[in-house]
Amino acid sequence: MMSTKIQLPQKFKLNQPIESNRYLINGELLSWKGKMAKVYSSISSTDSYQPTYLGSVPELEEQQANDSLEAALEAYDQGKGKWPTMRVKERIACMQKFVKLMEAKRELTVKLIMWEIGKNLPDAEKEFDRTVQYIYDTIEDYKNLDRDAAKFEKNEGVVAHIRRGPLGVVLCLGPYNYPLNETFALLIPALIMGNTAVFKPAKFGVLLITPLLEAFQESFPKGVVNIVFGRGRVLASPMMKTGKVDVLALIGNSKSANALIDQHPKSNRLRLILGLEAKNPAIILPHADLDLAVKECIAGSLSFNGQRCTALKIIYVHEAIRTAFLEKFTAAVDALKFGNPWDEGAFLTPLPEPNKPQYIQELIDDALAKGGKIINKKGGRLMDNYIWPPVLYPVTKDMRIYEEEQFGPAIPIRSFTDINTPLNDMADSNYGQQVSLFGKDIKELSPLIDALANLVCRVNLNSSCQRGPDVYPFTGRKDSAKATLSVHDALRSFSIRTFVALKDNEENLSILEEILKANNSSFISTDYIL
């Protein structure tokens, strides 16, 4: 077992554990007197390995789950609540206040992203900054949406004022790999569109939400956002069973999504906004630029140790260039630097899930037993909180690494001579998020792009898969997603078209004019938000 010498700069030390017993319901920061869940980092603070104790958060119970849902329902008040009927510019003002307060927490949040989930410093900073930018972009986009709606239409003698309205109460559950960004990419558009929400942070990356509790409390009217801590089974299930959750917004895996959906008694009524598993392939064609393909496949498969839904989770390389690619690729994997998140140049970092190295080991054992090999020298070396990424070749369809979303450092490789091999595999797969296609010959590329665009929702030409820039649509086919996210699409996903219609006659038009003059409806308004 390899171990590392700990170098912990003063700047990144956590002075003391964060014991946060607070949670937010109905605008009140309540203190929990019951059981607390201890939070550990898989990063050691001492030379002899031991997880670092980071603090604790409440392990709330069913009662608090029900209270939080009640608070969200009351704030929505069947659409009559202050928040869903508030003027757009006032909701925007609340969001602007929130983002300012959030920005002040950058240093601590970035530090906690590193400690809690092991993300390296540049990526932790990027996660924070990208989220702040996402909020600003959402505000701007909502202004545009509102400006476009500030008008009347007339068709076949019917005058209409069409806007987008909220859907109701949103249960928001985010993932551990982007505990801030992905969660807020759900929560922020949900709130700004006038919905109310209950939000439960993921199992890792939970302490980093605690410094933001006050910001939420101070920025939004009571009950609009409720934040609870604890286990999904204990908290989310009872909420779903009431049938009063209007929208399930979840980024995670389909197993937990399906389990929750099944508990909702009126599934036809439940709206779903889901980001689920993927097994994005890279396809490397004979005339690909090899150095570029190697660089992008490293970034795609191993950024944040492959713990991204968009990660490249299988590579298909054409036989004609297989030997050359594998040689360069395995050397590049073994040349990567492993270290703690704040270590200069650390690309590979500790895995937050204590059982992940063991899981990857099981995938390796299974592949080896079925004729696969680890073809990089360091592949499979175990450390206390890590396993060196194995490059596995040849991978066959009966192997677990072919079938399962590894969500960690392990790279399965298949070779092909007929392009239908990867295409058929993709068509048979349960997933359909993105693909990376490497090549230069347009005669080969063009028909492939046409086919691939119908198998997934983003074809990345000569680059790794990724979600960003966040203005682009992020979605997937089959088991990979439901609904579309992006700055703009998320506003649509969390709202519904709703409008006021009236027959075009003198009496109606004068009522309309009176309403506009009195300026006492939030919905009927031609105000142009600056």
Ligand code: G3H
């Ligand atoms: O885990 C899935 C994330 O949406 C990936 O985002 O491609 O920007 O890393 P990213």
